[in-house]
Amino acid sequence: MDWSASKLATKKIIPKRQLEIKLDKLETLKTPKLGLEQYPVSAEAASELLYMAGFEHNDLDGKTIDLGTGTGRLAIGATLMGASNIVGLDVDRPSIDIAARNARESNVNVEWVIGDLNSVVSGFQTVLMNPPYGTRSPHMDARFLTRAFELAPVTYSIHKSSTRNFLSELAKKNGRRVDEVRSLEMRIPHLFDFHRKKWETIQVDLYRITK
Numbered sequence: 001m002d003w004s005a006s007k008l009a010t011k012k013i014i015p016k017r018q019l020e021i022k023l024d025k026l027e028t029l030k031t032p033k034l035g036l037e038q039y040p041v042s043a044e045a046a047s048e049l050l051y052m053a054g055f056e057h058n059d060l061d062g063k064t065i066d067l068g069t070g071t072g073r074l075a076i077g078a079t080l081m082g083a084s085n086i087v088g089l090d091v092d093r094p095s096i097d098i099a100a101r102n103a104r105e106s107n108v109n110v111e112w113v114i115g116d117l118n119s120v121v122s123g124f125q126t127v128l129m130n131p132p133y134g135t136r137s138p139h140m141d142a143r144f145l146t147r148a149f150e151l152a153p154v155t156y157s158i159h160k161s162s163t164r165n166f167l168s169e170l171a172k173k174n175g176r177r178v179d180e181v182r183s184l185e186m187r188i189p190h191l192f193d194f195h196r197k198k199w200e201t202i203q204v205d206l207y208r209i210t211k
Contacts, residue, residue, distance in 0.1 A: 037132035054081035062125025072099030
């Protein structure tokens with residue numbers, strides 16, 4: 001048995017491919033709001049981020065929050081990875097309703113909160129998020145990151161690769177260190193009228209940012 005397999009067995013962590021399959025089956029919004037940039041995180045990207053957090057760095061052992069949780073892929077995935085104290089926050093009630101239904105069907109417990117970024121206070125160990133990319137609401141990605149830095153010492157976040165330099169400088173200005181960046185292509189389904197293909201592909205970066 002190799003080291004990775006041994007660690008999986010010891011921590012009883014769900015295999016990444018199995019996690020991806022489970023997350024891909026979760027319900028998503030049928031009519032997302034463009035103004036909120038409600039693009040679902042792909043099951044592949046979510047699984048990769050969660051394995052960074054829960055398997056490679058053991059950052060899901062403490063109190064964790066998924067900011068802008070949407071329909072709950074990251075929050076539910078974190079519980080499937082073994083997290084026992086997870087909060088999912090979103091301003092959109094229909095998204096939270098679906099997230100709660102997804103959690104019930106996945107047989108996991110998540111505390112769902114309907115509210116904006118200021119609806120929770122600090123005291124978290126880790127922030128997970130797939131925030132708006134700032135294409136419709138300028139600098140919303142920066143607002144999410146800044147708030148994440150206020151809430152927890154460790155942040156895992158997904159952003160468009162084209163914003164890497166800007167976000168790295170933002171982290172530095174806030175006394176944070178970009179500990180790891182992992183790039184991948186994320187597929188987004190046809191959601192809005194301006195999408196011309198059944199699937200769109202964007203290049204994204206997966207970040208681990210620490211104090």
